[in-house]
Amino acid sequence: MKRKGFDExxxxxxxxxxxxxxxxxxxxxxxxxxxxxxxxxxxxxxAVRSQREAVRTWASLDTLERFTRGVGIRAFVVES
Incomplete structure (x- = not known):
């Protein structure tokens, strides 16, 4: 089985x-x-998943950055 993502x-x-x-x-x-x-x-x-969705999403990069900082991700690239 191929993995599709991880929960938090x-x-x-x-x-x-x-x-x-x-x-x-x-x-x-x-x-x-x-x-x-x-x-x-x-x-x-x-992808990072949510309990309800196959892909967890955030409304803005600011909220996504707060999440990544909170879980210990120090850096990420942005692909628009």
Missing amino acids: GQLLELIAGHSVRECKAARHGERWAVYVRLGGPASNWL
Whole structure:
């Protein structure tokens, strides 16, 4: 089974274990989403999920940045 993303609890465990290699913020419709990559450049980007949706979204980059800072993501790139 191919993984499609991580919920917040799984993301916290991955960050604590230094498994997250890269993070990006990208548009998901009119909102913003966070994607992480665990391996090298050839690995897939995986979405941060919510309990109700396949992709958790934020209304603005400011709110997304507060979330990433709160879970321990120090840097991410923005893809518009």
